[in-house]
Amino acid sequence: MYVSDKIVSKDNLISTSQDLKKFEKACRIVAETLSLIEKHIVEGIETIELDKIAEDFIRSNNAQPAFKGYQVDGKVFPNTLCISINETVVHGIPSKRKLKNGDIVSIDCGVKYEGFFGDSALTASVGEIDEERKNLMKITEESLYIGIEQAFDKSKVYNISRVIQNYVESNGFTLTRELTGHGIGKRLHQEPSIPNFVPPLLHRNRYPNMKLVKGMGLAIEPMVHAGKQEVEYLDDGWTVVTVDRKPAAHYEHTVLVDEKPIILTLRN
Numbered sequence: 001m002y003v004s005d006k007i008v009s010k011d012n013l014i015s016t017s018q019d020l021k022k023f024e025k026a027c028r029i030v031a032e033t034l035s036l037i038e039k040h041i042v043e044g045i046e047t048i049e050l051d052k053i054a055e056d057f058i059r060s061n062n063a064q065p066a067f068k069g070y071q072v073d074g075k076v077f078p079n080t081l082c083i084s085i086n087e088t089v090v091h092g093i094p095s096k097r098k099l100k101n102g103d104i105v106s107i108d109c110g111v112k113y114e115g116f117f118g119d120s121a122l123t124a125s126v127g128e129i130d131e132e133r134k135n136l137m138k139i140t141e142e143s144l145y146i147g148i149e150q151a152f153d154k155s156k157v158y159n160i161s162r163v164i165q166n167y168v169e170s171n172g173f174t175l176t177r178e179l180t181g182h183g184i185g186k187r188l189h190q191e192p193s194i195p196n197f198v199p200p201l202l203h204r205n206r207y208p209n210m211k212l213v214k215g216m217g218l219a220i221e222p223m224v225h226a227g228k229q230e231v232e233y234l235d236d237g238w239t240v241v242t243v244d245r246k247p248a249a250h251y252e253h254t255v256l257v258d259e260k261p262i263i264l265t266l267r268n
Contacts, residue, residue, distance in 0.1 A: 012183055012190050013215035014256065019116065023185060023217065027118035027254050027264035029061045029111045034122055035267045037081070037109070041124045043101050047083040050107070051094035055080040058111055066110030066117050066188050075237045082108035082121075084239075089176055089223050089231055089248040091238040101127030104137060106250040110188055117188045119219045120265035121252035132226055133247055139171045140224040140249040147196075147222065148253060151261035153214045157207070158198050164222050165197040174229035175222065176248075179240065180207065184254055185217040196222045212257045217264075221252030 014020050033054050040050055058065050058080065065080035077091075084092035084106040085099070092106075099105060108121035123137050143164045150159040160181075168175055181194030192210040199207050212218075225231075227246030234241060242248055256262040 012185055012187075012217075013213070014185055014217055015215055020256075022114045022116040023118070023256070024264055026063065026111050026113035026116045027120070029058060029063050029113060030109050030118040030120045030254070031265045031267045032061075033057050033109050033111070034107060034120055034265075037107055038122065038124055038267075041099065041105060041107075041126060043127050044098050046096050046098050047085075047092075047094040047105075048079075048096055050083060051079050051081045054109060061113075063111045063113040066112045066119070067108075070188070073237075077238060080109070082106075084108070084248070084250065086247050087242045087245040089225070089240045089242060090179060090250055091240050093236060093238055099126045102129055103127075104129060104133050104247055104249065106248070108250065108252065112188075115186060117184050117186070118254050118265060119184055119188065119252060120254060121221060121250050122267075123249040123251060135171075136173060136224060136226050136247060136249045139168060139173055140222055141251045143167045143196075143222045143224065144220060144251040144253060147220050148255055148261050148263060151212060151218055151220065151255045151257055153212065153257055153259055155212045155257075156209050157192050157194055157212070158209045160220060161195050161198050168196070168222065168224050174225045174227070176225065176231055176240075177229055178231055179223060181219050181221045181252070183217060184219045192218075194218060194220055214258055216257040218255045218257060219252055220255055221250065223248060223250045
């Protein structure tokens, strides 16, 4: 039976002022890292160079890259940033590939600071991009902020999911179904999962419609496609691409649930 009122563990909440300061610091380093990287997104730069800049900056702030060494099913992510170009939705691995005019590139960054995690992503353009890519980026970013508005005390997960899905699909785009947002705080990924769509009835046990409570950290992250919603993994086991190879965009913020949601990874 589907349980809609599952409650997050108290261990997953930000419950003290000391913990909040550490959580905020982790998130601030993420935001500053993305602001720095965005300035270096230019035609001709190798994505591995962006990764090196990010790692140096994070470590200079007495923090650690949260993604580097992250393991899933025996696979180890090798880098600081996920850098995903054009049809790559998420988890692109930095390499000697050079950015080209007309590309869009999603940068996903995670940081660990004194036992707490922050996570955020943006999509940036390289030179002149076409109207489809411009609109894709615009709608994806707008859907993120529409979703964040629902991340308040006593709201529920599907309130976030529903408004993101409605906005994206009403604008003619589709959403990744295989990947979701997530809780965050003392762990990079924890309950609850935050799907960017309301799951079909028979799949709701997988993504419970948990009640949001004050002190909960959420990483909300719409992943939006210009074409079909289907994705596939490349042979490296990490890189997720659209099956039809149409472009995708990805935006993410870490948010603290309160009477009103507090965005902790806002960039200057």
